[in-house]
Amino acid sequence: MKLLDAETEKTYRVVSIEGGCQSKDRLIKLGILPGVLIILKRKAPLRGPFMVNLNGSDIVIGRGIASKIEVEEIL
Amino acid sequence: MTTIALVGQPNCGKSTLFNQIAGYKSLAANFPGATVTYTKGTTYIDNELVEVIDLPGTYSLSWYDDAEKETVKALFSMDIDVIVNIIDASMLIRSIELTLELMSLERPMVVALNMMDEAKKKGIYIDVEKLEEILGIKVVPIIAKKGKGIKELLQNIKDAKKPRKRCVYSQKVEERIKELSECVDKSIKGEHWPSKLLAIKAIEGFKPCEELVGRTDCSPILKIAKGELEDGMVIINQRHALCMNIFEQSSKVKKPKKRSAESYIDDLLMHPIVGYVFMFLIFIGIFYAVFTGGAPIENLVMGLFDDIDGYLATIIHNRLAFSIVKGTVDGVGAAMGIALPYLLPFLFIISLLEDVGYLPRIAYLMDSTMHRMGVHGTSVIPFVAGYGCSVPAIMAIRILKSKKEKYISAFLASLVPCSARTTVIMGLVGYFLGYMYVIGLYAFNLLIIMISGMILKKMLPGISPEMIIDIPPYRLPTIKTLLLKTWHKVKDFVYLAIPMLIIGSIVLTLISYYQLNGYINNIFKPVLSGFLGLPAALGVVLIFGILKKELTLIMLYQALGLSSISMVSSAMSPTQMLTFTVFVIFYIPCVATIAAINKELGAKGGLFVTLGTTVLALILAFLTKLFAPLFI
Numbered sequence: 001m002k003l004l005d006a007e008t009e010k011t012y013r014v015v016s017i018e019g020g021c022q023s024k025d026r027l028i029k030l031g032i033l034p035g036v037l038i039i040l041k042r043k044a045p046l047r048g049p050f051m052v053n054l055n056g057s058d059i060v061i062g063r064g065i066a067s068k069i070e071v072e073e074i075l
Numbered sequence: 076m077t078t079i080a081l082v083g084q085p086n087c088g089k090s091t092l093f094n095q096i097a098g099y100k101s102l103a104a105n106f107p108g109a110t111v112t113y114t115k116g117t118t119y120i121d122n123e124l125v126e127v128i129d130l131p132g133t134y135s136l137s138w139y140d141d142a143e144k145e146t147v148k149a150l151f152s153m154d155i156d157v158i159v160n161i162i163d164a165s166m167l168i169r170s171i172e173l174t175l176e177l178m179s180l181e182r183p184m185v186v187a188l189n190m191m192d193e194a195k196k197k198g199i200y201i202d203v204e205k206l207e208e209i210l211g212i213k214v215v216p217i218i219a220k221k222g223k224g225i226k227e228l229l230q231n232i233k234d235a236k237k238p239r240k241r242c243v244y245s246q247k248v249e250e251r252i253k254e255l256s257e258c259v260d261k262s263i264k265g266e267h268w269p270s271k272l273l274a275i276k277a278i279e280g281f282k283p284c285e286e287l288v289g290r291t292d293c294s295p296i297l298k299i300a301k302g303e304l305e306d307g308m309v310i311i312n313q314r315h316a317l318c319m320n321i322f323e324q325s326s327k328v329k330k331p332k333k334r335s336a337e338s339y340i341d342d343l344l345m346h347p348i349v350g351y352v353f354m355f356l357i358f359i360g361i362f363y364a365v366f367t368g369g370a371p372i373e374n375l376v377m378g379l380f381d382d383i384d385g386y387l388a389t390i391i392h393n394r395l396a397f398s399i400v401k402g403t404v405d406g407v408g409a410a411m412g413i414a415l416p417y418l419l420p421f422l423f424i425i426s427l428l429e430d431v432g433y434l435p436r437i438a439y440l441m442d443s444t445m446h447r448m449g450v451h452g453t454s455v456i457p458f459v460a461g462y463g464c465s466v467p468a469i470m471a472i473r474i475l476k477s478k479k480e481k482y483i484s485a486f487l488a489s490l491v492p493c494s495a496r497t498t499v500i501m502g503l504v505g506y507f508l509g510y511m512y513v514i515g516l517y518a519f520n521l522l523i524i525m526i527s528g529m530i531l532k533k534m535l536p537g538i539s540p541e542m543i544i545d546i547p548p549y550r551l552p553t554i555k556t557l558l559l560k561t562w563h564k565v566k567d568f569v570y571l572a573i574p575m576l577i578i579g580s581i582v583l584t585l586i587s588y589y590q591l592n593g594y595i596n597n598i599f600k601p602v603l604s605g606f607l608g609l610p611a612a613l614g615v616v617l618i619f620g621i622l623k624k625e626l627t628l629i630m631l632y633q634a635l636g637l638s639s640i641s642m643v644s645s646a647m648s649p650t651q652m653l654t655f656t657v658f659v660i661f662y663i664p665c666v667a668t669i670a671a672i673n674k675e676l677g678a679k680g681g682l683f684v685t686l687g688t689t690v691l692a693l694i695l696a697f698l699t700k701l702f703a704p705l706f707i
Binding site: 022023024025026027028029030031033034035042044045046047048049051055056057058059060061062063064065 | 134135137139166168169172173197279280281282308311312315341345347435438439440442443444446540541542543544545546
C-alpha cells in the first residue's frame with residue numbers, strides 16, 4: 001500500500017520509494033529509506049501534509065510525496 | 076586571514092554557536108547573485124584574527140532548495156580553510172550522513188558535537204573518543220547554548236587536519252565509483268565538485284550531477300554503474316548501514332519509555348482543530364502586542380522629530396535650506412518611526428517563534444491552504460504581519476527557502492492592507508459608506524490575494540517542491556541569540572531605508588517649496604480623471620502616499636481644498652471614494668517597503684513588485700469605477 005493510504009498511530013515498514021524525483025534523495029537523507037520503520041503520527045486537515053516519526057524524530061512530508069512511498073503495515 | 080565555515084543540518088544549533096564565537100560584529104551578507112543570506116563575523120584564536128562564516132543549514136550536499144544550493148556552491152567555491160561540522164548529538168545517524176559527505180571534500184575539518192545534554196535526555200550516551208577514532212576527525216563535545224566547550228573547539232579549529240579516513244564502500248561499489256570518477260576527472264574541468272563525490276551523486280541519481288556527467292563521454296560508464304548498483308540504492312544502503320554502524324559502535328542507548336512532554340504539546344498545537352485555534356490566538360497576541368504597544372512609541376518618536384523640525388524652523392531662515400534639512404530629518408524620523416516601535420518587537424517575536432521551533436509547526440498546519448498559492452505554510456507569517464506594517468512582513472520572507480516562494484510572498488504580502496492603509500479604509504469608506512463596505516473591501520482584498528497567488532504560481536519560473544521538513548523538538552533559545560538575530564535584521568533595514576526615506580522626503584518638501592503640485596496633478600490627470608474618474612487633485616496625494624501611506628488621508632482633504640475630513644462627501648461621490656480606496660489598497664508599496672523588498676530580493680524584485688502592484692491597482696480601481704454603482 002502507499003503511505004498516502006496509511007492510518008495514524010500505526011507502524012509501517014518502508015518498502016520502496018518511487019524514483020525520478022529530487023524528493024527521494026531528501027527522504028533518504030532524512031533516514032526514510034527502504035527497510036526502516038515509521039509511525040504515521042498525524043495528517044493535517046484539508047489534504048495537508050503527513051507527519052511521520054522515525055527513531056523518535058518527527059518529519060513532515062507532503063501528500064504528493066506520501067503517494068510515492070510504498071509501505072507495508074507491521075502488525 | 077584564516078577562514079572557517081560552520082556547516083550543519085538545520086536546527087543543529089549552528090547560529091547559537093556562531094553567536095557564541097563571533098557575536099556582535101557580524102554582518103549579514105548575500106551570496107553573489109542570490110537572495111540567500113549568510114552571516115559572517117570574526118574572532119580571535121590565540122591573538123590571530125579568524126573569519127567565521129555561518130552557512131545556512133543543509134541536510135546534505137545534494138540540495139533540495141535554493142538556500143541549500145547556495146550553501147553547497149559556497150563550500151565548493153569559497154576559500155575555506157577549516158570546515159566546522161556541527162552535529163546534533165541527539166540525531167547522530169542522520170547527521171553523520173552529512174559528515175561523511177563533508178569528509179570527501181578533503182579539507183581540514185573538526186566536528187562539534189552539540190546538544191550532548193539533549194541526547195542524554197533522550198537516553199543516548201556517546202563515547203566521543205570512539206566516535207573520533209571511527210571517523211578519523213577530531214570531535215569536540217560542546218553545549219553551544221551554555222557556551223560550554225567553545226574554547227576547546229577553537230583550539231582544535233586551529234590545529235585542524237584533513238580527515239584521515241575515507242568513507243569506504245564494498246569493493247564492488249568502490250570499483251564502479253573509481254571508474255566513473257577517473258573518467259570524470261579527465262572530461263570535466265572547471266567544476267567545483269570533487270570528482271569522487273560527483274561520481275557518487277550521479278550514480279545515486281541526484282539530477283544536477285547526473286546531468287553534468289550525462290553530457291560527457293562518461294555517460295556509458297554512468298549507465299553501467301547505475302545498472303549494477305540498482306540506481307545507486309546499493310551505495311545508499313551501504314552508507315546508511317555505515318552510519319548505523321558508527322552510531323552503534325560509539326553510542327549506548329537507554330530508551331526512556333515515558334512519552335515526552337513535547338508530544339503532548341504537539342497534540343495541542345498540531346491538532347486538526349485546536350491547533351488552528353492556538354495559532355490564531357498566537358497571531359492575535361503578536362499583533363496586539365506589536366501594534367498597540369508600538370503606536371504610542373511611534374507617536375513619541377514622531378513627536379520628537381516634530382519638535383526637532385520646529386526647532387530647526389527657528390534657526391534656519393532660508394526657506395530652501397530649511398526644506399532640505401527638514402526633509403532629511405523627516406526621513407530619519409520616518410525610518411525610526413517604523414524600526415523602533417514595530418520592527419524591533421516584531422522581528423524579536425518572529426526570531427523567538429523560529430528558535431523555539433513553532434514555525435515548522437505552522438508550516439504543517441497551513442501548508443494545504445498556502446500551497447495553492449505556490450508557497451509553503453510558513454508564508455502565512457508575512458501575510459499576518461502585513462496587516463500591521465508591510466516592512467516587517469517583507470523582512471519575514473527571509474525565513475522562506477526558495478526564490479519563487481520569496482517573490483510570491485513579497486508580492487502578496489505587499490497587497491495586504493497595512494495599518495496605514497487601514498486608516499484610509501476606515502476613515503473614508505467606513506466613515507462615509509458604512510462598515511459593511513469595509514468588510515466587503517477586506518474580503519475583496521483576500522480574494523484578490525488568493526487569485527494573484529494562483530496566477531503567480533503558474534507564471535513564475537521554478538517548481539514549488541512539496542514539503543519535506545523535520546519538526547525540531549521545542550527548545551528555549553538564549554536571549555543573546557534572539558537579540559543578536561533581531562539586531563542584525565533591524566540594522567539592515569535602517570541602513571537601507573534611511574537613504575531612500577531621506578531622498579523621498581527631500582523631493583516632497585521641494586515639491587511643496589516650488590509649488591509643483593499643479594504640474595504633478597496635470598501629469599496624472601489623464602489616468603486619474605480620464606481612466607479612473609477621480610478628481611485630478613488627488614495625484615499629489617497618491618505621490619505623497621508612496622512616501623508614507625499614513626499621509627494619504629490627511630492630505631486627501633487638504634488637496635481637495637476642504638477644511639476637514641468630514642466634508643469629503645461634498646467633493647467625492649461614493650463610487651469615487653471606493654475607487655480611490657481600492658487604488659490606495661493595491662498600488663505601489665511605500666518607500667520603506669520597497670527598500671525592504673530591495674534588501675530581500677534585490678532591485679529586480681523591488682521593480683517587479685512596484686510595477687506589478689501598480690498595474691493591478693489600475694485594473695482593480697477601473698473595475699470598481701465600472702461596477703461600484705451597482706452596489707451603492
